[in-house]
Amino acid sequence: MTDLPLEHVHVAPDHDAGPAPAVFVLHGRGADEEDLLPVAESLPDDLHVISLRAPDPLQGGYTWYELDLSGGGLHESQPHVEDFRRSLDLIDESVSAATDAYGLDADRIGLLGFSQGAITSLSLLLETPDSYDWVVGLHGYLPDSHLDLTPEGIEGKPVFVGAGTGDRVIPDSRAEAAADRLAEIGADVTYETYATGHGIGQAELADVVAFVEARLR
Structure with missing residues (x-):
């Protein structure tokens, strides 16, 4: 397996005919790089799938950052600023390294994240929108650190945001606000x-698959 700044799983497309589009998959808190592979396996076969592992161990899995609960508990939580910055940089470095190592089409890279992975994906989009062709953020929100960003290149960028009406970890109101x-x-x-x-x-999975298929046409 190719070395990247973050541990990962790479699933190559069925047909190798030069640079191909890719999706980088970012798991949630306490999970690992295997967790969202069943979701990724439902996506079109002509995608490279690179599922990244968060850097810090947590309860048998991994986390992208610790939680700042000073705003009023879990429903108002924010990423710990220094942890979050480190993970954003590690993901950015891993995307760049994988693009070279696996021969990805640099103009057709998507992000798919769940929970902490969604928060991270949406934040990466706002930092460097030109780096990503599309983003799927499921059961996440935009952190305070990124709410005021208005980057060039965001206009018309396809983004899918999914939420659960019964989600007791990240309420759908936070996803809707994002x-x-x-x-x-x-x-x-x-x-x-x-x-x-x-x-x-x-x-939700069916809608995500339809969204990604539309981006690849």
Whole structure:
């Protein structure tokens, strides 16, 4: 396996005919790089899948950052600033390294994240929108550190935001606020809610697959 700054799993596309599009997958808190592979396996076969592992061990899995609960508990949590910055930089470095190592099409790279991975994915999009062709953020939110960013290149960028109406970890109101903010600054946002908790159900998965397929046409 190719060395990247972050441990990872790479699944190559079925047909190797030169540089191909890719999706970088970012798991949630306490999970690992294997956790979202069943989701990634449902995506089109012509994608490279690079599922990254967060840097810090946590309860048998890994985390992208510790939580800042000073704002009022879990429902108002924010990423710990220094941890978050380190993970954003490590992901950025890993995307760059994988693009060279695996011969990815640098103009057709997507991000797919769940929970902490969604928060991280949406933040990366706002930092360098030209680096990503599309983003899927499921059951996440935009952190305070990135709320005021209005980067060039965000206009028309396809973003799918999914939320669960029964989510007791990250309420759908936080995901909706992220979708509203992204739309306000010009992204092409698809926002959907599902009668689920903090997890990805079949209806949500089907909508994600349709969204990604549309980006690859």
